[in-house]
Amino acid sequence: MRILSGIQPSGSLHLGNYFGMMKPALELQAHGEAYLFIADYHSMTSVFDAAERRRNTLDVALDFLACGLEPKRAVFFRQSDVPEVTELTWILSSLTPMGLLERCHSYKDKISKGIPIHHGLFAYPVLMAADILIYDSNIVPVGKDQKQHVEVTRDIAVKFNEAYGTTFVLPEPQIRDATAVVPGVDGDKMSKSLNNTIPIFGQEAALRKKIMSIVMDSRSPQEPKPDADKNLALQLLKLVAPAEVAAEFERRLREGGLGYGDLKKTLFEHYWNSFAGPRARRAELAGHLDYVHQVLREGAAKARATAQVVLRRARLACGLD
Ligand code: ADP
């Protein structure tokens, strides 16, 4: 079984990324061959500063390694170190109906917000399809917002297979119900673009402030809260604290008597402690950047070898070779 997922170097890793994609992907390392990559080509659609891209790319590498990526098990690489993926993007583009891309939520959201659209944003799902298909991926662990892109990938693969004979493996998205959409501090989906994230790494005081800024209603502590499961701090506590601790706080919210400030303080403690290991590993890795670059170089060589085999298969199928 081959598992594949990627993340753009477009900002700091947050709880949504971690629970929606990174943790599930890292857990799958033990169950198959994981290909995990830094989607720097995709970041071209939103980051327009070279130094920022380089810095973010290194940050994602540190994040993945600190959170448990094992270079001996997983193939870890930078998307742009495998330029074959852009050739496959063109081949797939030529079979991709415009309507398929016009229906994509992420593209429609940008249009509805009046964000100026360029061709890269429109074609983004085709590059993502090439990412997935060029490694014969079976399982793609992602958050819910990426589900449609994996479905588009399947549609494009089917079109190619029908036109030129079976060439590509059809991938399945893997989405965990409990973490499909992690909420941000304002209750909307946690997202870098919405400025409502709780980062995984950073300065303690700033992160504490973020958690204390989670939006609550104005009910008094004494009032019972029968809708406790809708409380944002409690939802996040369920992710970072043992189940019995979260259940106890849910009970106290329901009964009344628990102040939101105390709930948030507890959330901060569990959140902070649960990432103590990754935080220490990240600090250590930051002092060994040669090692980090070496991991990415070795990952790129392995990924490229796989990509070349699949691209050759596709070129033969469609008459380019
Ligand atoms: P962002 O929306 O913050 O820009 P990305 O698009 O870089 O995040 O997402 C990287 C990965 O993290 C994707 O697999 C995405 O589905 C997942 N993800 C992002 N935000 C969330 C969230 N709030 N809940 C669950 N998964 C998420």
Ligand code: TRP
């Ligand atoms: N589009 C994904 C995101 O923003 C990142 C990504 C690029 C990806 N290529 C991929 C994820 C292939 C899974 C598989 O989160």
